[in-house]
Amino acid sequence: MPDPFVIDPGLARLSARKFVQGRGRYLDDITLTGMLHVCFVRSPYAHAKIAGIDTSAAREVGGVSHVITGRDLAPVCRPWTAQLTNLGEMKTAPQSALPVETVKWQGEPVAAVVASSRAVAEDAAELVEVDYEELPAVVDPEAALKPDAPLVHPDLGTNVAWSINIDTGEVDAALAGSDVVIEKTFSVDRQTGVTLEPRGAIADYDPAKCYLTIHLTSQVPHIQRYIYARQLGLNEANVRIICPDIGGGFGLKLHVYSDEIATAAISMLIRRPVKFTADRLESFVSDIHARGHRVSARIGVNNDGKIQALEVNDLAGAGPFLIHPRTSVIEPLLVAICTPLAYDLKHYRAGASLVYQNKVSTGQYRGVGMPVASLVAEGLVDAAARATGLDKAEIRKRNLFRDDAYPVTGISGEYLECLSQQASLDKLLKMMDYGRLQEERDAGRDKGIYKGIGLATVVEGTSPSPALYAAGGAPISSRDACTLRLEAGGNISCATGLTDQGQGGEAVVTQVIADVIGIPSNEINIVMGDTATTPFGGGTWASRSTAIAGEACLLAATEMREKILEVAAAIHEQPADILTIRAGEIFNLETNEKVSSLAEIGKTVHFNTHTLPAEFEPELIVTRHYSQREQLMVYANCALGVSLEVDVNTGLVTLHKIWAVDDCGRIINEKLVVEQMRGSIVQGIGSSLYEECIYDETGQLLNGNMFEYLLPMAGEMPDIECDHIETPTKATQLGAKGCGEAGIIAVCGAIMNGINDALEPFGVEVSSQPFTPEKILRALGKIV
Amino acid sequence: MDKEPRISISVTVNGALVEAEAPARESLADFLRHRVGLTGTHVGCEQGICGACTVRFDGRIARSCLTLAAQAHGHSIETIEGVTDSGEIADLQEAFLRHNAAQCGFCTPGMLITAAEFLNSGETARRESIRQFLSGNYCRCTGYHAIVDAIAEIAGKKADA
Amino acid sequence: MKPAKFNYVRAGSVDQVLDLLEQPAGFVKILAGGQSLNPTLNMRLSAPDMLIDINDLDELRGIRVEEDRLHVGALTRHAELERSELVAGHAPLLTKAIQHVAHAAVRNRGTIGGNVSLADPASELPACCVALDASITIRNKQGTRVVRARDYFKDLYETDLQENDLMISISFPLAGDTTVCAFREFVRRRGDFASTGLVVNAELVDGVFTSFSPVFFAVANTPVLAAGVAQLLVNRTITGEVVEQAVAAVDHDVEITGDSNMSEEMKRHLAGHYLREVIGELYG
Amino acid sequence: MKVEKIFTVQASPQTVWDFAKDPVRMAPCIPGCKEISVVDETRYKARVAVKVGPISAKFNLDLEIIEETPPVEIISRTRGEEGTRASILTANNIVRLTANDDGSTGVYCSSESSITGRLGKYGAGMMMKKADAIWEKLAENVSRAIEETS
Structure with a gap:
């Protein structure tokens, strides 16, 4: 390992060059010879029995090759059941690629038309006559719990999929002994991820070789290959998953989707390459949704601002199936675990329940439960500040763990190894010029200008260990891998299990390898996203790329460096421990003379082995795996501040500026970290102010299109200033923690707090996300 | 209507004449992507909202998902491939790279073509006016900040020149 | 999301369009900018048998002043209105409003005629036409007629246009030295359709409104000229x-x-709020 | 969405009842109705086209009479698919007739309807606004038709 360990921080993301030239290659850009197009017929009902399907008219349409129903696919694709045995009892039901008996959400694929073009397939799909017998739908989570509620899965005998209770300390006594107890309810509406590129799959089954190649918009190719092979009855080695460039993932592209696996099964059935690309209307009713929580909570606080006890109860909706293979329970689980995570307190109780509904399944979307946990915690802390008359920054300082307290075990059992919450908050307040903002806010109030300052201090779980999923039996790899090969020309080929949906993982691993080996970054090529050419790895999820795959690359590069020096030592008959590599050339550290170069090593090893000592057969290929097993997750932290203004006549919120200080451990590439922060903050602004999946009482999604589902646009977004504190994790040599989710976790609570700060002169508050103008005007009593 | 109505289209794409026959219902976006093979124009919503399919139509930006291929007959279309090859937006592309303004890259071609129109519009390059002009081009990955930085840098250079 | 099949005709003259409209081959739609029509085609909410593309008809284009009125051809694109000095000088309300219509790429293609033909109740330009007391020239095989905008908008997406009609142009009275105007709309994001809006065109002479035309939009099935409000403010x-x-x-x-998008109560609240603001702005 | 209409027809309840039960006379009164056919005593089929701005939809409707008390009340259910089969309309309707002292009939109609599928998303708002107008027009047409023939 070179000393000091410096990783070129200014390195531009080499792979982005193709994107600015329009040379990215996304799924829908790929056309295979003989390829047909699949269009799914989707259920217009949230819950209905399929009494019959008449495909005869659709089959008559010119250009249509097949019309396929659930009965056709059943022999090809086995149903799957999502289950984690390590998180308590889950009541769960099998899901099929295409259902045979009942549809359970509006948008569920019911039949597939295969045709010469998407347009023709759509023509024919309109002619598929499905005879539905409508069943009562379970829509609202509270209604799902009623004794007479219809059941989403009658076989399970209940709509409750899972629940958990945590009870530490003496919550009742601590609340009773608190100077102030505040009770609040929060609601967080359902939203969805809206990757700009819709999901899709191109499946190509070769019956001669029993070999299935699938181009898939997925963040996790190796995991998908295992599941696809299992469900389709193939050997894993006979399935190849290729993830091309992916137009945004955010967790949405982690899951097994029935339309995608149906596409693979259809290719096996009809023995032709087939393409399915979801259109935007399909995305809204088939991509996972997230959030959808109702939380009631209590906080007990003393007059000195010290939090005595916290209690939360979360009710969340799962949709009709726990999403495979991760299940939908992680959202409410993380609400229960993470709500108190940032704060030093002794008494905590949490309950969380997940119920089935006839709506799109919920699943892991950026932040997973933590934005909800943080909204609740930060809302309660601000309420406690109001009740005790303390400043909102001060009350946090009094309750956050001290920076020298680590390692500590948080109240919900999490091992927190090394965070910098106090230092981050201090840095944030300086960046914001907190005092000046307060003065401006106070001065504005007299003139009818209602500014607000919102703070949030959060802890972000990143880089999970196998204990989270795999221990529960799910085929989810927490490992990642790096294979390095020295080529004859002296450059390095790297293959990794990581995938890149835009985060810049490719640049990060390039930097690590370049730095460790001592080779210019433009002499390294990275291959990822193809199960046939990359070593088994978990892919991209839960802010793990840099921490896990980065560490695997570091380990592989370290060994590769040693091997190269061993060869150099053998050729030039010098001891390896006095040699080093700088910019692709090998130097003697004592004489500072150039001894050799990677080009010479490559040429010697691959062509001129006759020049090497007789017994010496060097292997200049290295594979190293790494999995984080020390902690359930590697925790990072972030302090975030918002300055905003509420127009009390229109209810519109204008965001003036956002500041964030995060600690994601060692920073490899600051530009990537900053834009990850900003991107996740803007997605959080979407959650806060705009995004909601609006359903009617029959389970119809009313705003499932780009006109009516509002996303953040450039015009309303503020400038976002980011800074960092670097506290490397001791779990790895690299010292990096995840950084992609802190923004979305922190900003939702900060915006709510900022709005409530602005509304303070009126003595009203909002706690139902998204914080729409209409909700704000109702809180103000301007409309009733 | 049993038979697919088709129409002959003669259109200049990135300076070269393209003559093709396409279904009357085919959008310009699908025509460019799947008939001409220029896949740098992306389709994100087919509703005219996301801006990923933005191209130049007779020199001005337009949504190719809300334009029929038939409407382009006799007109001039420029795509990201064209403005890349001509070098016209090279400085903007480099600025996007420097500022890490492209993440997944799906919005990037539409964003760049829109940004180029902003730079040609003569509007003052305040951050707010850049942001307003970019409204109508969704980016789901960046926080828009780096994109604004990149455009502001080039606008500043143009103003100085 | 691909459209259903349709026949496509690229019209070479207004007469050809009028002829085609007389002998309809099923459900016929006129294609101008396509910025509202094409999304509905893509979503198959609309499945016409034939589209008549009028984009080549230069005679429907252009902005000019003639006989004390500003004439705008139906095929004039929003971006042309936005940049037109004639419009800025003679119908400043239009210049104010047009910047709020969608985004640059849409304004480059969308046309005033298409917008006013569709008559979306949340759209800005129909409200401006009513406030400015515009006149709409409509032609069919039988002849040409001029309809006041104030009589043109009938109901939700229903206008005076009949199936065999083609909109030719829209004309506006010229603004004078005493003309003042204001624009307000509620959108959560710039460029969105309004959820409540108000446009006002007025004459302010020596501190007195001698005329005041407030038109609310996105609150009812059509833009509504609030005559009672006007009466209270004039003179x-x-x-x-x-x-x-x-x-x-x-x-x-x-x-x-x-x-x-918005409850009745909030629309009512905003309508009142905007009226207060606009009077304040114009009255000074 | 629920639409309610109350109107008066200058004819006796029996006259109104007979009119309402006669598909041949009712059809022209329903805006956009292309055809009504009788399946049996309690079931009818209708083809109705609705145009709202950019949207055009053709519904194939099944109307079933659930309960009737001549000449006072008809409770019916409408269910049908949009012509392209991507959307489904359902409506529960009540029509109630009351005899007025002056010999005219007070008619109360209510219809609780929903649209699912593609129109239920982007187009529902527009279609629902249109529903009110359709009922208004229907009421007007029925009154006029009865009064002209009686």
Whole structure:
């Protein structure tokens, strides 16, 4: 390992060059010879029995090759059941690629038309006559719990999929002994991820070789290959998953989707390459949704601002199936675990329940439960500040763990190894010029200008260990891998299990390898996203790329460096421990003379082995795996501040500026970290102010299109200033923690707090996300 | 209507004449992507909202998902491939790279073509006016900040020149 | 999301369009900018048998002043209106409003005729036409007629246009030295369709409104000229009390209905708020 | 969405009842109705086209009479698919007739309807606004038709 360990921080993301030239290659850009197009017929009902399907008219349409129903696919694709045995009892039901008996959400694929073009397939799909017998739908989570509620899965005998209770300390006594107890309810509406590129799959089954190649918009190719092979009855080695460039993932592209696996099964059935690309209307009713929580909570606080006890109860909706293979329970689980995570307190109780509904399944979307946990915690802390008359920054300082307290075990059992919450908050307040903002806010109030300052201090779980999923039996790899090969020309080929949906993982691993080996970054090529050419790895999820795959690359590069020096030592008959590599050339550290170069090593090893000592057969290929097993997750932290203004006549919120200080451990590439922060903050602004999946009482999604589902646009977004504190994790040599989710976790609570700060002169508050103008005007009593 | 109505289209794409026959219902976006093979124009919503399919139509930006291929007959279309090859937006592309303004890259071609129109519009390059002009081009990955930085840098250079 | 099949005709003359409209081959739609029509085609909410593309008809284009009116061809694109000095000088309300219509790429293609033909109740330009007392020239095989915008908007997406009609142009009275105007709309994001809006064109002579045309939009099935409000403000000294009377009169003038974007109560609240603001802005 | 209409027809309840039960006379009164056919005593089929701005939809409707008390009340259910089969309309309707002292009939109609599928998303708002107008027009047409023939 070179000393000091410096990783070129200014390195531009080499792979982005193709994107600015329009040379990215996304799924829908790929056309295979003989390829047909699949269009799914989707259920217009949230819950209905399929009494019959008449495909005869659709089959008559010119250009249509097949019309396929659930009965056709059943022999090809086995149903799957999502289950984690390590998180308590889950009541769960099998899901099929295409259902045979009942549809359970509006948008569920019911039949597939295969045709010469998407347009023709759509023509024919309109002619598929499905005879539905409508069943009562379970829509609202509270209604799902009623004794007479219809059941989403009658076989399970209940709509409750899972629940958990945590009870530490003496919550009742601590609340009773608190100077102030505040009770609040929060609601967080359902939203969805809206990757700009819709999901899709191109499946190509070769019956001669029993070999299935699938181009898939997925963040996790190796995991998908295992599941696809299992469900389709193939050997894993006979399935190849290729993830091309992916137009945004955010967790949405982690899951097994029935339309995608149906596409693979259809290719096996009809023995032709087939393409399915979801259109935007399909995305809204088939991509996972997230959030959808109702939380009631209590906080007990003393007059000195010290939090005595916290209690939360979360009710969340799962949709009709726990999403495979991760299940939908992680959202409410993380609400229960993470709500108190940032704060030093002794008494905590949490309950969380997940119920089935006839709506799109919920699943892991950026932040997973933590934005909800943080909204609740930060809302309660601000309420406690109001009740005790303390400043909102001060009350946090009094309750956050001290920076020298680590390692500590948080109240919900999490091992927190090394965070910098106090230092981050201090840095944030300086960046914001907190005092000046307060003065401006106070001065504005007299003139009818209602500014607000919102703070949030959060802890972000990143880089999970196998204990989270795999221990529960799910085929989810927490490992990642790096294979390095020295080529004859002296450059390095790297293959990794990581995938890149835009985060810049490719640049990060390039930097690590370049730095460790001592080779210019433009002499390294990275291959990822193809199960046939990359070593088994978990892919991209839960802010793990840099921490896990980065560490695997570091380990592989370290060994590769040693091997190269061993060869150099053998050729030039010098001891390896006095040699080093700088910019692709090998130097003697004592004489500072150039001894050799990677080009010479490559040429010697691959062509001129006759020049090497007789017994010496060097292997200049290295594979190293790494999995984080020390902690359930590697925790990072972030302090975030918002300055905003509420127009009390229109209810519109204008965001003036956002500041964030995060600690994601060692920073490899600051530009990537900053834009990850900003991107996740803007997605959080979407959650806060705009995004909601609006359903009617029959389970119809009313705003499932780009006109009516509002996303953040450039015009309303503020400038976002980011800074960092670097506290490397001791779990790895690299010292990096995840950084992609802190923004979305922190900003939702900060915006709510900022709005409530602005509304303070009126003595009203909002706690139902998204914080729409209409909700704000109702809180103000301007409309009733 | 049993038979697919088709129409002959003669259109200049990135300076070269393209003559093709396409279904009357085919959008310009699908025509460019799947008939001409220029896949740098992306389709994100087919509703005219996301801006990923933005191209130049007779020199001005337009949504190719809300334009029929038939409407382009006799007109001039420029795509990201064209403005890349001509070098016209090279400085903007480099600025996007420097500022890490492209993440997944799906919005990037539409964003760049829109940004180029902003730079040609003569509007003052305040951050707010850049942001307003970019409204109508969704980016789901960046926080828009780096994109604004990149455009502001080039606008500043143009103003100085 | 691909359109259903349709026949496509690229029209070479207005007469050809009128002929085609006389002998309809099923459900026929005129394609101008396509910025509203094409999304509905893509979503198959609309499946016409034939599209008549009028984009080549240069005679429908152009902005000119003639006989004391500003004439705007139906095929004039929003971006042309936005940049037109004639429009800025003679119908400043249009210049103000047009910047709020969608985004640059849409304004480059969308046309005033297409917009006013569709008559979306949340759209800005129809409201401006009513406020400015525009006249709409419509032609069919039988002849040409001119309809006042104030009589043209009939109901939700229903206008005076019949199936065999083609909109030719829209004309506006010229603004004078005393003309003042204001624009307000509620959008959560710039460029979105309004959820409540108000445009006003007025004459302010020596501190007195000699005319005042407030048109609310996105609150009812059509843009609504609030005549009662106008009456309260014209030729009066504007006091706080008068303003509140005017605000109270909105309810009487406009039958506000809620929609999927916004409740009736909030629309009513905003309508009043914007009227107060606009009077303040114009009256100074 | 629920639409309610109350109107008066200058004819006796029996006259109104007979009119309402006669598909041949009712059809022209329903805006956009292309055809009504009788399946049996309680079931009818209708083809109705609705145009709202950019949207055009053709519904194939099944109307079933659930309960009737001549000449006072009809409770019916409408269910149908949009012509392209991507959307489904359902409506529960009540029509109630009351005899007025002056010999005219007070008619109360209510219809609770929903649209699912593609129109239920982007187009529902527009279609629902249109529903009110359709009922208004229907009421007007029925009154006029009865009064002209009686």
